[in-house]
Amino acid sequence: MEEPEEEKRSMPAWVMTFADLMSLLMCFFVLLLSFAEIDATKFKQIAESLEQAFGVQREVPAMEIPMGTSPVFDHFSPGRPEPTLLDEVRQQTQQDDPRLKTHTAQVLAQLEQATQQQVARTAQQLAQALEQEIQAGKLQLLQEENRLIIRIEERGSFGSGSSQLSGEFQGILGDIGDSLAQVPGRISIEGHTDNIPMRSARYASNWDLSAARAASVANALLAKGAVAMDRLRISGLAETRPVQDNLTPENRAQNRRVEIVVDLEQPIAQYQAKVLSLLEQGRAEEAFQVGWQ
Known part of the structure; x- marks a missing residue:
């Protein structure tokens, strides 16, 4: 005799808990693997920077409020990073107009x-x-x-x-x-x-x-x-x-x-110093007419 629909046996309740546990374990081991491949030198530098940023500056007198520093400003300068083959981060900033370089030349x-x-x-x-x-x-x-x-x-x-x-x-x-x-x-x-x-x-x-x-x-x-x-x-x-x-x-x-x-x-x-000084003052016509004295 076939059992009613509501009385059919479904998946045990503990299976969902077991699946969640397996997912968490997999994430945990992936995280361990990522930590195992990190560059030790860079990790040490970042750790020291974080320690300096969130720690108390011992050299500051007690009457002053301890100030924290940011590791970002300690190790990086503003600008657009470019890819490099070297094992380091290099950034360049462009402040000069190319037309200014042409004019200077x-x-x-x-x-x-x-x-x-x-x-x-x-x-x-x-x-x-x-x-x-x-x-x-x-x-x-x-x-x-x-x-x-x-x-x-x-x-x-x-x-x-x-x-x-x-x-x-x-x-x-x-x-x-x-x-x-x-x-x-x-x-x-x-x-x-x-x-x-x-x-x-x-x-x-x-x-x-x-x-x-x-x-x-x-x-x-x-x-x-x-x-x-x-x-x-x-x-x-x-x-x-x-x-x-x-x-x-x-x-x-x-x-x-x-x-x-x-x-x-x-x-x-x-x-040459005299000529460049006159050019900086906007006296271009006079600049190239000066002599030795």
């Missing part, structure tokens, strides 16, 4: 061009002041990047194996001193020789002779009073920096020389 290019024009203008002024000596072959004027070099050859300036300037060349150095007084920058006077060993009662080597010749040129410049003493530096380089090989008498004669080197690095830095 244009300004720097104009500044570099104006600087080179200023150096070339100074070299031209120096060449005009020494035009007669240069055409006569007594001097050479060279430009190497931000340096101006006045090259004085031994011929006509010094006697053989001597550091005594000729009377004519002392007058020429007076004109050079007047010209250098109008040019900014530090002045180095370098003496050079060929590779033939020098030994005499007065000079023990080429080092002594080259230094003595550089000192003679410096004294001649100072005698006129146009060049300040604190601008001058002298050095004797002997045969260490030849301009030609020493295989022929003509080449050795070119190596025996004194060079007056004007270093324009510092004036250029001051000039």
